[in-house]
Amino acid sequence: MSAQAPTIKDLGSSLPDAIRRFTPPPRFYPVLATIALFIGMFGAGSIRYEGFSSPQTILSVLVDNSFLIVLAVGMTFVILTGGIDLSVGSVVALSTMIAASTLRSGWSAPLVIVTVLLTGSVLGLLMGLVIHYFEIQPFIVTLAGMFLARGLCYVISLESIPIKNGTFTSFASGTIEIGDYFITPSVVVALVVLVIAAVVLHMTRFGRTVYAVGGSEQSALLMGLAVAGTKVGVYVISGFCSALAGLLFSIYTLSGYNLGAVGMELDAIAAVVIGGTLLTGGSGLVLGSAVGVLVLGLIQSFISFDGTLSSWWTKITIGVLLLAFVLIQRLFTRRTT
Amino acid sequence: MIQMTAEAAEATRTEPVVQMSGVSVSFPGVKALQSVGLTLRAGEVHALMGENGAGKSTLIKALTGVYSIDEGTIIVGGEPRTFHSPAESQAAGISTVYQEVNLCTNLTVAENMLLGREPRSFGRIDTRAMNRRAGETLTRLGLDIDPKSQLGTHPIAIQQLVAIARAVDIDAELLILDEPTSSLDADEVAKLFEVMRTLRAEGVAIVFVSHFLEQVFAISDRMTVLRNGQFVGEYLTAETTQLQLVQAMIGRELETLDKIEQAAEEHTVKTQGAPLLEVLDLGRKGSVESVDLQVFEGEVIGIAGLLGSGRTELARLLFGADTPDRGDMRMRSKGTKLRTPRQAIDHKIAFSSENRRSEGVIADLSIADNMVLAMQASRGWLRPIPARTKDRLVKKYIEALDIRPTDPNALMRNLSGGNQQKVLLARWLITEPELLILDEPTRGIDIGAKAQIQQLVADLAKDGMSVVFISAELEEVLRLSDRLVVMRDRRKIDERANEDVTVSDVLEIIAGEVRNDA
Numbered sequence: 113m114s115a116q117a118p119t120i121k122d123l124g125s126s127l128p129d130a131i132r133r134f135t136p137p138p139r140f141y142p143v144l145a146t147i148a149l150f151i152g153m154f155g156a157g158s159i160r161y162e163g164f165s166s167p168q169t170i171l172s173v174l175v176d177n178s179f180l181i182v183l184a185v186g187m188t189f190v191i192l193t194g195g196i197d198l199s200v201g202s203v204v205a206l207s208t209m210i211a212a213s214t215l216r217s218g219w220s221a222p223l224v225i226v227t228v229l230l231t232g233s234v235l236g237l238l239m240g241l242v243i244h245y246f247e248i249q250p251f252i253v254t255l256a257g258m259f260l261a262r263g264l265c266y267v268i269s270l271e272s273i274p275i276k277n278g279t280f281t282s283f284a285s286g287t288i289e290i291g292d293y294f295i296t297p298s299v300v301v302a303l304v305v306l307v308i309a310a311v312v313l314h315m316t317r318f319g320r321t322v323y324a325v326g327g328s329e330q331s332a333l334l335m336g337l338a339v340a341g342t343k344v345g346v347y348v349i350s351g352f353c354s355a356l357a358g359l360l361f362s363i364y365t366l367s368g369y370n371l372g373a374v375g376m377e378l379d380a381i382a383a384v385v386i387g388g389t390l391l392t393g394g395s396g397l398v399l400g401s402a403v404g405v406l407v408l409g410l411i412q413s414f415i416s417f418d419g420t421l422s423s424w425w426t427k428i429t430i431g432v433l434l435l436a437f438v439l440i441q442r443l444f445t446r447r448t449t
Numbered sequence: 450m451i452q453m454t455a456e457a458a459e460a461t462r463t464e465p466v467v468q469m470s471g472v473s474v475s476f477p478g479v480k481a482l483q484s485v486g487l488t489l490r491a492g493e494v495h496a497l498m499g500e501n502g503a504g505k506s507t508l509i510k511a512l513t514g515v516y517s518i519d520e521g522t523i524i525v526g527g528e529p530r531t532f533h534s535p536a537e538s539q540a541a542g543i544s545t546v547y548q549e550v551n552l553c554t555n556l557t558v559a560e561n562m563l564l565g566r567e568p569r570s571f572g573r574i575d576t577r578a579m580n581r582r583a584g585e586t587l588t589r590l591g592l593d594i595d596p597k598s599q600l601g602t603h604p605i606a607i608q609q610l611v612a613i614a615r616a617v618d619i620d621a622e623l624l625i626l627d628e629p630t631s632s633l634d635a636d637e638v639a640k641l642f643e644v645m646r647t648l649r650a651e652g653v654a655i656v657f658v659s660h661f662l663e664q665v666f667a668i669s670d671r672m673t674v675l676r677n678g679q680f681v682g683e684y685l686t687a688e689t690t691q692l693q694l695v696q697a698m699i700g701r702e703l704e705t706l707d708k709i710e711q712a713a714e715e716h717t718v719k720t721q722g723a724p725l726l727e728v729l730d731l732g733r734k735g736s737v738e739s740v741d742l743q744v745f746e747g748e749v750i751g752i753a754g755l756l757g758s759g760r761t762e763l764a765r766l767l768f769g770a771d772t773p774d775r776g777d778m779r780m781r782s783k784g785t786k787l788r789t790p791r792q793a794i795d796h797k798i799a800f801s802s803e804n805r806r807s808e809g810v811i812a813d814l815s816i817a818d819n820m821v822l823a824m825q826a827s828r829g830w831l832r833p834i835p836a837r838t839k840d841r842l843v844k845k846y847i848e849a850l851d852i853r854p855t856d857p858n859a860l861m862r863n864l865s866g867g868n869q870q871k872v873l874l875a876r877w878l879i880t881e882p883e884l885l886i887l888d889e890p891t892r893g894i895d896i897g898a899k900a901q902i903q904q905l906v907a908d909l910a911k912d913g914m915s916v917v918f919i920s921a922e923l924e925e926v927l928r929l930s931d932r933l934v935v936m937r938d939r940r941k942i943d944e945r946a947n948e949d950v951t952v953s954d955v956l957e958i959i960a961g962e963v964r965n966d967a
């Protein structure tokens with residue numbers, strides 16, 4: 113009898129104990145914090161506003177921000193290496209302009225898509241090459257890229273161009289039903305990009321080198337890693353993602369607009385930071401950046417549900433959140449080093 | 450042993466693995482290497498010797514493609530080769546541990562060991578296999594480190610071991626180890642040597658750089674000596690005495706060795722009056738258990754203990770670099786809780802950390818700026834040090850520590866490893882503290898300079914400064930300290946006046962404790 117007693121006790125306590133004892137690796141802490149924040153905000157909104165608690169609220173945030181997720185994923189690669197890409201907002205605008213103008217001249221949709229994606233990647237490649245081989249600060253180079261891309265928008269057209277192409281419009285009006293709720297094809301694209309990015313970062317040598325370069329570029333070089341290819345590669349990825357985000361944005365707005373996406377690079381950076389990626393590089397997860405985008409989107413939902421709040425509250429909240437997260441990161445990194 | 454030598458002789462007759470001849474490398478304003486040769490043979494350990502700044506690391510980097518050579522030839526496996534990057538030399542079978550630990554602290558131990566060579570299945574990195582393989586290599590080196598732990602959470606010595614493990618895991622024809630033992634204890638060194646012997650027997654050529662002469666004589670078959678960037682000669686270890694080697698390295702007669710002997714002074718008991726620093730029950734969870742300690746004016750306290758015994762952690766607590774969660778500290782009988790280094794500096798405590806790479810060196814500042822950093826901080830940023838005073842102090846310490854180059858405006862990043870260490874030491878000496886805590890101050894410093902530094906510490910103590918001296922090198926601790934504190938398992942296990950204590954006594958104290966526990 114006495115021999116059995118502990119077994120029974122073990123059985124009774126093992127599961128909760130296992131959960132209690134389970135500690136995720138420290139690198140997940142910032143992301144968990146972001147997820148907790150997201151859940152907390154969702155809970156608060158559900159209590160406060162009628163109808164907020166519907167899953168559609170979250171799905172709509174996804175629908176309205178799918179392009180931003182793609183953008184943030186590309187930005188995460190760059191920031192993980194310790195760089196920054198300020199050109200992404202302008203490249204989004206440029207992509208919408210190229211898409212709209214080529215479609216207007218009668219190009220086929222697949223050709224347009226390929227052209228846009230190529231343009232973005234090549235822009236990224238050029239910036240990456242300059243950053244690596246001339247050893248110029250990424251901040252400066254991508255700032256120049258930002259002006260260049262914005263300028264090219266005006267070269268293409270001074271006015272906004274509507275998109276009437278059948279493929280694009282049907283993609284824009286398409287929805288995917290999930291029970292009583294819906295998402296758009298753009299959301300699927302964003303999620304696929306997210307999954308691919310996570311796989312590349314964690315399961316390929318390229319991905320691990322991205323983290324190594326962010327940890328210490330000098331060490332990575334001495335370890336014989338392909339530092340040059342990796343550093344240039346992340347800007348190509350960011351350029352590609354910007355172009356893809358541009359395509360999604362043009363579908364979302366069904367137009368090409370040269371003043372569009374102004375400041376969107378800052379939204380992307382904010383999402384990445386809120387998602388727990390260190391601006392100094394070497395630490396962070398793409399999943400975090402996606403949750404970061406959701407947090408930003410949810411703030412907007414708050415505003416629209418409330419109706420009395422001015423939209424400036426979005427900016428103020430983002431500002432406060434960003435500060436809070438950088439402070440949390442500061443405390444966090446101080447404790448682990 | 451006899452068999453080994455025979456094997457080495459056999460290998461001599463075959464073609465060298467690497468032959469460098471007439472190699473020159475220059476940096477703006479410095480000729481780091483002038484027409485230097487190096488011949489490395491399979492199945493031989495080749496020691497590369499020379500003072501700080503002699504050009505050892507530069508020669509290695511010229512071979513592995515970090516630096517490009519101005520002139521000369523490099524023949525690898527019978528063919529002339531020029532590597533343009535470390536990746537190329539690695540692909541050609543040259544595996545290198547560079548002088549400073551060059552790993553990524555944000556990644557795990559296993560990732561650091563296998564970066565660029567991760568086992569893959571279906572194109573994806575197989576994390577399980579990676580951790581397993583890293584674990585196997587670590588076990589082979591006799592190391593008990595969790596491959597999944599983040600590298601940055603380990604002390605610098607463990608990081609050095611991981612760097613070695615990474616290099617050993619690469620199936621190389623040539624293994625280069627640039628000062629791999631600088632922060633290791635006798636135990637780890639013995640393990641490393643075992644591995645090196647095995648590799649040598651398998652026919653690997655090994656380059657070994659160290660400032661510990663005993664180690665060099667214990668492991669190497671052949672030596673090449675450099676001085677001021679020039680080739681002095683190649684010697685067979687078995688036919689060379691320590692004295693001949695030192696003369697070849699410094700190019701002068703005996704005086705340096707004499708100096709070392711002189712530094713071994715009598716130790717006087719100085720425990721009168723009130724202590725300068727009194728520590729009661731000081732501790733921090735997971736770092737050091739309750740320690741009591743008294744430091745008197747003009748006294749040198751040596752802290753001995755193996756790697757992981759808590760010696761560095763104790764130093765960090767004394768300085769407030771880590772916050773103690775129990776106990777009391779009194780500086781001159783005033784109760785003080787040191788919560789930050791800033792407070793410690795205000796109490797005239799200085800701390801030269803073992804981790805010079807991440808905590809000390811500011812690579813893009815000049816020697817002079819690096820030196821006055823701590824002094825400036827203690828004065829507050831609003832009271833700049835007068836240029837005259839600054840010049841005078843900087844000059845004084847460049848001379849006292851024989852720092853090369855002697856130009857105060859030379860950039861820190863361009864100094865050899867040993868000279869960087871000297872600048873960091875000067876940074877704290879300049880503040881004229883009442884209590885100086887030195888954690889591995891002579892790491893990577895050549896024997897001549899080591900004697901100078903030891904002399905300097907002894908002189909400072911004579912002038913009334915108290916010193917807490919930590920070093921993995923027990924001889925050095927014994928030579929300098931008046932009182933000895935022995936640490937083990939994060940506890941202080943012994944304290945005694947340093948009268949006729951020998952290295953084996955200390956080892957016995959440490960080992961004795963083990964026996965008692967068992």
Ligand SMILES: Nc1ncnc2c1ncn2[C@@H]1O[C@H](COP(=O)(O)OP(=O)(O)OP(=O)(O)O)[C@@H](O)[C@H]1O
Pocket residue numbers: 476477479480481499500501502503504505506507508548853854862863864865866867868893895
């Ligand atoms: N990047 C650089 N730029 C300018 N000078 C340099 C550079 N690297 C090294 N030097 C100089 O070249 C000389 C040789 O340095 P090296 O690092 O090879 O010395 P070392 O023999 O390895 O010394 P130590 O034992 O201190 O490690 C030194 O005078 C150093 O100041």
Ligand SMILES: [Mg+2]
Pocket residue numbers: 505506507548627865866867
């Ligand atoms: Mg060196």
